[in-house]
Amino acid sequence: xxxxxxxxxxxxxxxxxxxxKKYYENNFSLATFVAWIxxxxxxxxxxxxxxxxxxxxxxxxxxxxLDALYIAAIILSYYAMFKLYNKMDKQRKRIDELVSExxxxxxxxxxxx
Amino acid sequence: MNKEDIPPxxxxxxIILSSYxxxxxxxxxxxxxxxRGFKVLIIDDGSKDNTPSIAKNLVRKHNPMVFYxxxxxxxxxxxxxxxxxxxALKRGADIMITFDADGQHNPDDLYxxxxxxxxxxxxxxxxxxxxxxxxxxxRFGNTVMNYITYIFQGKMVTDSQSGLRAFTSDAARKLNLxxxxxxxxxxxxxxxxxxxxxxxxxxxxxxxxxxxxxxxxNTIVGIKIVLEFINETLKR
Numbered sequence: 413x414x415x416x417x418x419x420x421x422x423x424x425x426x427x428x429x430x431x432x433k434k435y436y437e438n439n440f441s442l443a444t445f446v447a448w449i450x451x452x453x454x455x456x457x458x459x460x461x462x463x464x465x466x467x468x469x470x471x472x473x474x475x476x477x478l479d480a481l482y483i484a485a486i487i488l489s490y491y492a493m494f495k496l497y498n499k500m501d502k503q504r505k506r507i508d509e510l511v512s513e514x515x516x517x518x519x520x521x522x523x524x525x
Numbered sequence: 526m527n528k529e530d531i532p533p534x535x536x537x538x539x540i541i542l543s544s545y546x547x548x549x550x551x552x553x554x555x556x557x558x559x560x561r562g563f564k565v566l567i568i569d570d571g572s573k574d575n576t577p578s579i580a581k582n583l584v585r586k587h588n589p590m591v592f593y594x595x596x597x598x599x600x601x602x603x604x605x606x607x608x609x610x611x612x613a614l615k616r617g618a619d620i621m622i623t624f625d626a627d628g629q630h631n632p633d634d635l636y637x638x639x640x641x642x643x644x645x646x647x648x649x650x651x652x653x654x655x656x657x658x659x660x661x662x663x664r665f666g667n668t669v670m671n672y673i674t675y676i677f678q679g680k681m682v683t684d685s686q687s688g689l690r691a692f693t694s695d696a697a698r699k700l701n702l703x704x705x706x707x708x709x710x711x712x713x714x715x716x717x718x719x720x721x722x723x724x725x726x727x728x729x730x731x732x733x734x735x736x737x738x739x740x741x742x743n744t745i746v747g748i749k750i751v752l753e754f755i756n757e758t759l760k761r
Contacts, residue, residue: 501756504705505703505705507598508600508601508604508705511571511596511597511598511600511604512596512600512604512607512608512611514596514597515568515594515595515596515597515608515612516594516608516611516612516615518594518595519592519593519594519612520615
């Protein structure tokens, strides 16, 4: 076993335990939790058996295992962008709500004076 | 309109006046509304001009008919209307009417709007512009917006982007509005259908001058509304 394989496995195990913790703290929905666990288990499997990527790559008609990894990484980053966008949207809504509440609060407060 | 013909106001009516940088027209618009016996909620959506001081003067001048609410930052038309609805409900409104502070609406049109609500004939009244009076580009844009509203919200109306809408407090409580921006107009149309509200359209006169033509819904705003709808549809 190469050093990089050991490092990746350690990172994956840490990530899984992080996900479990997040899930129990109710910061992750069940869907997110399952997606993360599947992702990191896949990372462990691929680092233990790197030749799998070549099989997967040839299944999709791609030349090398590395290409399949790159494509997977690009898809994942798009997914992350989508998630971030939704989070931002949620934050914006919360700010809008707050601005509205402040406007109403200030109006009531000024009239008391 | 003759004084005798004016339908009597028998309920608590609040005008939700959303305003963003309206220092030029705000005073005239508010004066016109108060003269006709309406209570006015000025919702200042984070204006950067003299709107706040003009509004505060109007509150003093017309005490206790005018109330001032200020968004610390600009949220958008939808946000302003939502704040207005919340404020009107808190003040015990029976009927609330959204109105533009830029002077494009004629306050006399309000006389068509509240009687059906007071008489219990409708839950929501929307005043529709006469498209044949519009400049060509504007007419095309508004027709497109009617179809977009139909596609995304499932209801066809004469003027989906009208800024003159009146609703009873019961109807206002039922409205579930998400759009912070201009999408609110179409969203209200969709809510009429989803919440099974009784809906009526009345005619309105629109005052077109260079200023109001520059302001309202243009192509870019139209595209933004569509993107907002697509986004909301995906999340549903």
